[in-house]
Amino acid sequence: MxxxxxxxxxxxxxxxxxxxxxxxxxxxxxxxxxxxxxxxxxxxxxxxxxxxxxxxxxxxxxxxxxSKKEKVIVEKTIEITTMKDMLLYFKSSAEQIEILTKNTGTTLFYSAKDIPLFYFMDGTILSKFKAFVWLNLLNNEQKKVSFENFVIEESFSEYMQKLKKVYENTIVNEIWNDTTINSSLQQILYFYEAGLLKLNSANALLKDLKRIINVIQEKCNNPSNNFSIYYNELILLNNNMLIETEEKLTMFVPYTLLGYFITDNEESCKNVHQFFKQQIINSKPLRQSGIKEQNLFFNRTIRKIDYYAEKINSQVDLHF
Incomplete structure (x- = not known):
């Protein structure tokens, strides 16, 4: 034609x-x-x-x-090199996801290569640490101040809370595996060994990480919420996110630490939607599983945190 x-x-x-x-x-x-x-x-x-x-x-x-079927038109999130960029990123992300999830019945799928950023939105020490890590890893010219001297703007928490509210009012399906927690643990260890994170802060971060794991386990056992978590042993996860509404599917594909390509290309989103469903079929639903299956997964995660705590605290003498 x-x-x-x-x-x-x-x-x-x-x-x-x-x-x-x-x-x-x-x-x-x-x-x-x-x-x-x-x-x-x-x-x-x-x-x-x-x-x-x-x-x-x-x-x-x-x-x-x-456009040809094999070509997909995408938009992308802004590039982050400064605190101002990060504030704009979370502001625009909160507004965009809020629009997509404004109707009831919206479902969010998340392939959790890393702990989803929605869990770092409580204004705790871990929230500040994640912002500290993101700026250090995204900007080579970032001044190497210590975590304790790192200052975060108040509006950052405002945007994070908006994202958290959207997340909590959405039907959520997360897919995790045993490596999902690894990057957060490695970041704490790295900045401690680099001398940019004090021992008491490192221990507080690990304690806060345990709190998050406990919160997730509690959510698994709360029949009144719209949360499901699946344990997948078969494939590597990639931090892809898909939002399903009555009108359309929208896919978020990571290309940097926080950067995402965003598309509502019908054919591509349908393929990803089907892939998510297939992953869920091949995963253990921890919410529906017995207490034994849940404890096996969450206890492994807690033991991994304890291992990093022991590793960090055993290095105390090296910092004197």
Whole structure:
């Protein structure tokens, strides 16, 4: 199908069958009946300005209409190198996810390669530490101040709380494995060994990490919430996130530490949705599992935290 024919078909699908397409085009473009007829019969072409005007009037995505199936149009989150960038990132993320999840029945799927950032939104020491880590890893020119001297703006907590509220009002399906906690533990160890994190802070962070694990286990056993966590032993997770609403699917694909590509490409999102469902089938549902299965998973995680606590505290002499 030729480009103009495809475009006209998309416009026809937007108007009632009883309405004349020639009259419609003439009215929108403010041209004569004969000029509109020549475009409908494809004796003349739409100009670029006319195409954009029609696409805007009928809410037709030219990217979706003309791009090849193997190409996906994406938007991306902003690049983060400063605290100001990070505040803008969380502000825009909170606003975008809030719009996507405004209706009841919205479902969020998360492939948790790392602990989802929604758990670091309580204004605790771990919330501050994550911001400290993100800025250090995303900006090579970041001044190497210690964690204890790192200052975070008050509005950061405001945006984090908004994201947390959205998350808690959504049906959530998280997929974890035994490595999900690893990066948080390794970050605490790294900054302690680098001399940018004091021993008492490191121990407080590990204690807060235990608190998060306990919160998750409690959520597993709360029948009144919309939370499910699945333990998958078969595949590597990737921090992909998918939001399912009645209207559409929207996919978030990580490309840097906090950066995401975002798309609602129908075919791609359907494929990812099916993949998430397949992962869930091949995972152990910890919420529905018996206490033994739950304890096996959560106790392994707690023991890993204890191992890092022992490793850090055994190095005390090295810092004197």
């Amino acid at each position: 030729k480009t103009q024919e495809l475009f006209l078909k998309a416009i026809r699908n937007k108007i009632p069958k009883s309405v004349s397409l020639i009259d419609e085009i003439a009215a929108v473009l403010e041209i004569s009946y004969d000029a509109s007829h020549r475009r409908i019969s494809q004796k003349s072409k739409f100009s670029i300005d006319e195409t954009v005007k029609l696409a805007d009037h009928y809410s037709i995505s030219l990217d979706k209409l003309f």
